[in-house]
Amino acid sequence: xxxxxxxxxxxxxxxxxxxxxxxxxxxxxxxxxxxxxxxxxxxxxxxxxxxxxxxxxxxxxxxxxxxxxxxxxxxxxxxxxxxxxxxxxxxxxxxxxxxxxxxxxxxxxxxxxxxxxxxxxxxxxxxxxxxxxxxxxxxxxxxxxxxxxxxxxxxxxxxxxxxxxxxxxxxxxxxxxxxxxxxxxxxxxxxxxxxxxxxxxxxxxxxxxxxxxxxxxxxxxxxxxxxxxxxxxxxxxxxxxxxxxxxxxxxxxxxxxxxxxxxxxxxxxxxxxxxxxxxxxxxxxxxxxxxxxxxxxxxxxxxxxxxxxxxxxxxxxxxxxxxxxxxxxxxxxxxxxxxxxxxxxxxxxxxxxxxxxxxxxxxxxxxxxxxxxxxxxxxxxxxxxxxxxxxxxxxxxxxxxxxxxxxxxxxxxxxxxxxxxxxxxxxxxxxxxxxxxxxxxxxxxxxxxxxxxxxxxxxxxxxxxxxxxxxxxxxxxxxxxxxxxxxxxxxxxxxxxxxxxxxxxxxxxxxxxxxxxxxxxxxxxxxxxxxxxxxxxxxxxxxxxxxxxxxxxxxxxxxx
Numbered sequence: 423x424x425x426x427x428x429x430x431x432x433x434x435x436x437x438x439x440x441x442x443x444x445x446x447x448x449x450x451x452x453x454x455x456x457x458x459x460x461x462x463x464x465x466x467x468x469x470x471x472x473x474x475x476x477x478x479x480x481x482x483x484x485x486x487x488x489x490x491x492x493x494x495x496x497x498x499x500x501x502x503x504x505x506x507x508x509x510x511x512x513x514x515x516x517x518x519x520x521x522x523x524x525x526x527x528x529x530x531x532x533x534x535x536x537x538x539x540x541x542x543x544x545x546x547x548x549x550x551x552x553x554x555x556x557x558x559x560x561x562x563x564x565x566x567x568x569x570x571x572x573x574x575x576x577x578x579x580x581x582x583x584x585x586x587x588x589x590x591x592x593x594x595x596x597x598x599x600x601x602x603x604x605x606x607x608x609x610x611x612x613x614x615x616x617x618x619x620x621x622x623x624x625x626x627x628x629x630x631x632x633x634x635x636x637x638x639x640x641x642x643x644x645x646x647x648x649x650x651x652x653x654x655x656x657x658x659x660x661x662x663x664x665x666x667x668x669x670x671x672x673x674x675x676x677x678x679x680x681x682x683x684x685x686x687x688x689x690x691x692x693x694x695x696x697x698x699x700x701x702x703x704x705x706x707x708x709x710x711x712x713x714x715x716x717x718x719x720x721x722x723x724x725x726x727x728x729x730x731x732x733x734x735x736x737x738x739x740x741x742x743x744x745x746x747x748x749x750x751x752x753x754x755x756x757x758x759x760x761x762x763x764x765x766x767x768x769x770x771x772x773x774x775x776x777x778x779x780x781x782x783x784x785x786x787x788x789x790x791x792x793x794x795x796x797x798x799x800x801x802x803x804x805x806x807x808x809x810x811x812x813x814x815x816x817x818x819x820x821x822x823x824x825x826x827x828x829x830x831x832x833x834x835x836x837x838x839x840x841x842x843x844x845x846x847x848x849x850x851x852x853x854x855x856x857x858x859x860x861x862x863x864x865x866x867x868x869x870x871x872x873x874x875x876x877x878x879x880x881x882x883x884x885x886x887x888x889x890x891x892x893x894x895x896x897x898x899x900x901x902x903x904x905x906x907x908x909x910x911x912x913x914x915x916x917x918x919x920x921x922x923x924x925x926x927x928x929x930x931x932x933x934x935x936x937x938x939x940x941x942x943x944x945x946x947x948x949x950x951x952x953x954x955x956x957x958x959x960x961x962x963x964x965x966x967x968x969x970x971x972x973x974x975x976x977x978x979x980x981x982x
Contacts, residue, residue: 424462426509426522429500431462438499448499449584451602451688452622453478454492461510461520470517491604493518498828501793505827544585545762545785546755547578550746554586557714557744558596561682564710568701570690570734571718573748574886574908575832576786579718582748583686586716596682596714599623603692612696615687616670623677635676640669667703674704675711682712690719691727698733705742721886750783759788770801770814782909787829794826825911825918833915836887847877848888851905852916853928853954859894859904865935866928875903887912897939926958933963944970 423439424431430439436455440446450458456478461469471489493510496502502509511519544551550571557567571579590596599622601615620643623632636644677683685704687697704715719730737743751759757774761767781787795801795818802815825833837845850866851858860875867874882890887908893901907913917925933954936947944951948967955964 424524424526426462426465426520426524431459433459449580450499451495451600453602453618454495454499457489457492458496461518462524465520465522465524468513468517468519474517489518494832503827544578544581545758546751547582547585547748550582550748551585551589553744553746554582554716555589558590558682558684561596561678561712561714564712566704566707566711567714568705568737568743569714569716569746570743571716571746571748572720573718574720574784575836576784577720577748577750578785579720579748580688581785582746583688583716583718587684587686590684596684596712597623597626597628597677598684598686599626600686600688602688603690603694603697605689605692612694613700614694614697616697616700619685619687632677636673639673639676640666642666643670643673667700670700671703671707674713675707675709678712682714684714684716687715687717690717690730691721693730695729698729702733702737705737706740721884727884751785751788752783753778756781756783756788759785760792763789763792764812766811768811770812772818773801773814776818780911784909787909787911790826790829793828825914829911830915833912834919837916837919840885844877844881847874847881849916849920850928851878851888851907852913852920853925853932853957856910856913857891857904857906859902861896861902861939862932862935865931868931871902878903878905897943926960929954929958930960933958933967 424433425441428441430441430445432439436452438448438450438455438458440448457474460474460477474489493512496510497504500509504510504512507521509520509522511521513519554569557569560567571582573579587598587600590598599619601618601622603615620636623629624636624644626632633644674683674685687693687701690697690701701715701717704713721727734743734745738745753774756778757769760769760774760777777788777791780791792801796812798816798819800814800816800818801812803810804813805811837848840848846867847863850863853866854862860878861871863869863878864871864874878888879890882888882905889906889908891904891906893903896902920928933951936951936954937944940947944967948970952964952967955961955967
């Protein structure tokens with residue numbers, strides 16, 4: 423086993439460990455593990471993009487963008503900072519270098535044995551896990567299942583399917599094959615996650631039987647799914663026209679005839695349309711099969727999202743699929759997650775409340791907030807060895823006191839995928855608060871309120887971090903919809919990414935529009951107007967708004 427700092431890479435068992443008295447196994451998908459292994463086995467030297475791609479995807483064209491996706495995942499798992507790397511150093515436009523010191527450690531020692539690490543239980547998802555198990559129990563009757571696991575980024579979709587996979591592996595109740603869709607690959611590599619799943623099946627314990635079935639029923643797919651080619655199979659890479667969905671569906675059904683087969687496709691919002699067509703075909707076929715497809719996805723912008731939404735809607739209407747939407751964790755689950763991450767049952771006072779408010783129950787945000795508190799010295803570890811405990815060393819920061827860097831980068835990447843006009847609308851929306859009315863966005867941008875409301879409605883349908891929350895009646899009797907950001911962190915990133923001058927101009931427009939709408943009743947909105955003027959640096963106008971409000975209040979009270 424190769425060790426670097428507190429981590430161990432067990433190449434024999436294909437897993438990453440966090441070393442300690444009881445080693446903790448860290449869930450890592452096959453491809454990110456392969457990337458990390460290649461880097462760790464070549465420490466200190468520059469690994470170019472081409473070398474890494476050639477090593478992991480031989481004879482297959484894959485866009486270099488896929489490496490960036492895996493590096494982000496590895497840095498998240500390792501707690502690495504791209505700006506100050508402890509493990510993976512990026513060489514711009516060239517490649518990567520593994521900079522941590524790597525040593526060999528004997529796996530036979532008592533401490534690092536994998537069996538010492540119990541599976542990490544999933545928190546707050548008992549109902550969803552039980553639903554998956556209920557659907558699994560229906561497979562022996564021949565009733566195939568298609569399950570979409572939905573939720574925003576970081577909500578725990580992968581953690582749920584990981585927990586489900588661990589149960590299947592422990593019981594041996596089903597064969598499992600897993601493939602992940604990768605941003606930037608779906609448009610150029612047809613059936614990318616399907617091929618990854620086929621490769622797993624061919625390389626698994628039942629690989630010989632899988633190869634024989636594919637050779638007999640879908641030989642063109644075997645040329646993609648296995649390095650070995652049966653006699654008479656195509657000697658060249660089969661084209662999309664040569665591959666038949668009917669053949670592959672039949673092969674999957676044959677593979678599931680003796681034992682249930684579970685196909686897991688992650689991040690379906692980055693899939694190609696060919697993969698969506700396969701899922702559609704598997705869901706609609708009438709043949710009895712012990713086959714289950716589990717796909718994770720979240721709402722994104724783009725044409726694939728439209729196809730995916732249409733597929734889910736049609737299958738739901740025909741009762742051919744089940745949809746599981748993950749909600750944020752409740753406060754008790756957040757507290758349990760904190761106890762597990764910090765390794766202690768008793769937490770510093772008010773820590774759970776603060777993290778819950780800041781993260782709003784998103785597990786990824788929970789971890790990021792805790793790491794931020796540790797990095798800022800708010801939480802420090804006192805004591806030694808078994809007596810060491812995390813304690814609060816400084817006051818918790820204000821809830822609006824910035825976004826942890828890793829989260830800010832992740833949110834920024836999501837925002838950058840939107841078109842320029844959508845970004846402008848969301849930036850203007852952030853000038854209000856977590857909740858924002860369409861009329862205020864229109865005022866900030868000097869645009870037609872109807873057009874803005876239509877744009878907000880479209881984003882609320884398509885994006886996971888904007889939700890339509892209701893409708894307000896304005897003083898002139900017209901209606902205006904209002905919306906909320908799913909997390910205050912999205913609102914903060916959108917607010918901070920605007921230039922100060924542009925932000926100030928938009929704040930002033932909102933304040934002036936408030937004055938126009940409530941003409942003669944300015945006292946009703948004086949505090950809100952003053953807030954916008956103050957945010958714009960117009961302190962005199964802010965003071966004037968508050969003074970006018972005070973004068974109106976004295977007049978109403980009959981005070982001279």
